[in-house]
Amino acid sequence: MAVTLSDKAAKHIDNFIAKRGKGVGIRLGVRTSGCSGMAYKLEFADEVLPEDVVFESHGLKVMIDPKSLPYMDGTELDFVREGLNEGFKFNNPNVKDQCGCGESFTV
Amino acid sequence: MALLQISEPGMSTAPHQHRLAVGIDLGTTNSLVATVRNGVSLCLQDEDGKALLPSIVHYLPDGQIVVGRKAQATQAVDPRNTIISVKRFMGRGLKDVSHVETMPYDFVDTEGMVRLRTVQGVKSPVEVSAEILKELRLRAERSLGDELTGAVITVPAYFDDAQRQATKDAARLAGLNVLRLLNEPTAAAIAYGLENASEGVYAVYDLGGGTFDISILRLSRGVFEVVATSGDAALGGDDFDHRVFCWILDNAGISLPSDRDSRRMLMKAREVKERLSLDESAPVRMTLDSGDEIDLVIERQVLVDITRPLVEKTLRPLKKALRDAGLEASDVKGVVMVGGATRMPHVQQAIGEFFGQTPLTNLDPDTVVAIGAAMQANVLAGNRAAEEEWLLLDVIPLSLGIETMGGLVEKIIPRNSTIPTARAQDFTTFKDGQTAMSFHVVQGERELVADCRSLARFELRGIPPMVAGAARIRVTFQVDADGLLSVSAREVSTGVEARVEVKPSYGLADDEIADMLKAGFEHAQQDMERRALKEQQVEAERVIEATEQALAIDASLLDEAERTALDAAIAALRSAAQGQDSRAIKIQLEAFNRASNEFASRRMDKSIRQALAGHKIDEIRI
Secondary structure, three states: OOOEEOHHHHHHHHHHHHHHOOOOEEEEEEEEOOOOOEEEEEEEEOOOOOOOEEEEEOOEEEEEOOOOHHHHOOOEEEEEEEOOEEEEEEEOOOOOEEOOOOOOEEO | OOOEOOEOOOOOOOOOEEOOEEEEEEOOOEEEEEEEEOOEEEEOOOOOOOOOEEOEEEEOOOOOEEEOHHHHHOOOOOHHHEEEOHHHHOOOOHHHOOOHHHOOOEEEOOOOOOEEEEOOEEEOHHHHHHHHHHHHHHHHHHHHOOOOOEEEEEEOOOOOHHHHHHHHHHHHHOOOOEEEEEEHHHHHHHHOOHHHOOOEEEEEEEEOOOOEEEEEEEEEOOEEEEEEEEEEOOOOHHHHHHHHHHHHHHHHOOOOOOHHHHHHHHHHHHHHHHHHOOOOEEEEEEEOOOOOEEEEEEEHHHHHHHHHHHHHHHHHHHHHHHHHHOOOHHHEEEEEEEOHHHHOHHHHHHHHHHHOOOOEOOOOOOOHHHHHHHHHHHHHOOOOOOOOHHHHOOEOOOOEEEEEOOOEEEEEEOOOOEOOEEEEEEEOOOOOOOOOEEEEEEEOOOOEHHHOEEEEEEEEOOOOOOOOOOOOEEEEEEEOOOOOEEEEEEEOOOOOEEEEEEOOOOOOOHHHHHHHHHHHHHOHHHHHHHHHHHHHHHHHHHHHHHHHHHHHHHHHHOOHHHHHHHHHHHHHHHHHHHOOOHHHHHHHHHHHHHHHHHHHHHHHHHHHHHHHOOOOHHHOOO
16 A cells, blocks of 8 residues: 655645744545545645654655545645645546546445 | 645634635735735736736727736836826725826716716726735736635725725725725734734834835733824835936036936936945946946945935824824834835834844845735734734634534634634525525534524525535625624626625623523533534435436336335435434435436446437547
C-alpha cells in the first residue's frame, strides 16, 4: 500500500509548510460526506498520531489514518493550475464515480 | 474536478461547503484583494500578474465599463467619464468634498450623497465603487474557483457611519457578502500578528500615494480600539516624486518642459526615488522631445535633503494624534509602516527616531492592509480553529443547522464558530417537478430534528420544475456581530430567494445551553445509529418512488413474471424500510438495485431509441 506526491505537489507543500512556520507533514484522508459518498481530507499535520500510517515522498511525511487508507491506496497527490486557479488534485485509482463538481466520490 | 487546498488540522471543508473568503483593500488610488490559501496569505493577481488594481472606472458611451489599468490609460482623453479617487466621495454631500472646482467631473448636487453625471447616466459613488469591487470579486472567483462566502473590506479609521454604510452598500451591489468592515490600521496590525502581542498602544503610520494617515490603536483583550486618528489628505508619495521632478528641472536647466516631457520626467522621478530606497545613488538619463539629453546622477542624501520638509510635515499630525490620545511617543509599544512611500529609508529613520524604536517594515507596505483583511476574513469564514489566538472573539454556543429529509439535521454553522460568520451549502430537490421547498432552521448538537431546538421555518417558492436532484438551492447562514442569524435560500438558476431572521440566543439561559451540549455528547452513539437508519429509510423511499413512477410510464417493458418479481422487491424493500434495522434496509436496497437493473437499462435503451428515431446517422454528432 502506498500513497505518493508528485514533484510539483511536494514542492508546493514544502513551501507552504515553510511559510506556515510549523507542521510535520500533511494529512490525507477520506470521510463520508457530500453528494456522492466520500470526500477527501487535506490538512497540515502538526503531529504524528499513534494510529497514523506514515509514508515518505520526496522527503515529506504523508500521514493517513488506517481507515482511510484502503480508499486511497495507489493515490498520487498532484498540484495543478487551471487558469487563475491552482490547487491539489487526487489521482485515485479506486474512484469509480464522482459527483459533477468532483468534490465527492464513491469507490 | 475541483482543486483542493490544504486546511488547518481538523478544518477540512465538507464538499459543497463554501468557505472562500477574501480581504479587500478598497483604496483611493489602488485596490487589492487577498486571501489565505494553504495556510499562506497572499494577494491575488490578475491575468497579467498584477496585484494592484488602479481604483479607476471609465464609463464608455456604448454601455461598457472599464476598470483598472485600462481605464487609467483613457484618463487623460476622457476625464469626465473616467472616475478616479471615488473613495473621497463615498458617503459625502457636494459641500463636504474639497477642491470640487479643480475636478473634471459633472457633479449633481442631490439630497444626501453627491452624484456624477456620466455618459451612462448619473452615477453615485456607491455604484462606481461597486464596479471596482466587482472586478476584484471576479478576479477572486477566477483564482479560487468558486463563489465567495464573504469578504472583509477595509475602510480608513476616520470613516463615519455614512461612509461605512456607503462602502457596505457598494459591496452588496457588487454581489459581495460583507463579513465585516475593518479599519485599515487594524488590518495592518493584524497582518503583523500584533493581536497576539502584549496589550498596549500601537501606532500605524500610513503614507500612501496621495494621502497620509496616522492611527493610534489600543490593544486590549485581543481587540483593537482606535483611540486617535489624524493625517493629511493631500500628502503622499506623489509629493516626493514632485520634489525629485523639480530637482531634475533645476539641475538640467529646463524651465518650461512640454506636457509630454513633464509626464515622462515625472515617471522618471518616481523611478529614481524608488531606486534610491535600495541604492546610494541613481542615474537620471533621458532624451527630451527637443533632442536635448539629460544625464545626471542623484545621491540618496540629496533626496533626503529635498524631501525633509515633507517627512517633517507628517510629524505634525503624528504629534496631534498622540496629544488627542493623551499619550507620549514613549508610550507606544510598536509602530507599523503602511504605504509604498514608507519604503524610503529616511522616512523609516525619521519615524524610528520620533518613537525611539525601529518601526515594523518587514511586510510589503503596499499589500499589508489587504493581507490583514484576508487573515480576518479567513477567521470569520471559519477556516481556523477557534482555540488558538482568536479566543477572545465572540462565538456561537450551539450549532445551527437545517432539517433535511427524514427529520435529520444538517449542521451549517458548528458551535464555537466565531461571529460574525457566514456559511453556505447547496441543497437540491427530492421529487421531480418540485417547485417549493420548506426550510426548518434548528439549533443544537443532536442528529435528529426532534431533539434539537426549532428556531424558524420558511418556504422557498417558485423553483422551476426540474427532475429531482437537478435544482441547486444555496442556503446561506449568516450570524452578524450582534448574534443575529439570517438564513436565506436561493435557487441558483432563477435567483428566487426567501429569507428569515432570528435571534438564536433569545430566551435561552446558560444552563439550558449546557444541558443541550451534554445531551449531545451522551447520545452520540445512539444518534449515529438513528441517523444511519433515517438515511437508509429516506433512500429506500426515494428509490421506491422513482421506480413506481417509472413503472407507471414504462410498464410495457416488462413481462408479467418480471413485473411480479419487481413488485415483490418493492414490497420487500418497503417492509424493511418500516423496520428499525438500518442494515436490513441496506441489504434490501442492494437486492432491489439488482432486481431493478434490467428494467432501468431497458428504459435507457428506449429513451435512446426515441432520441435517435427519425434522424439520419450523419445528423448525429458524437
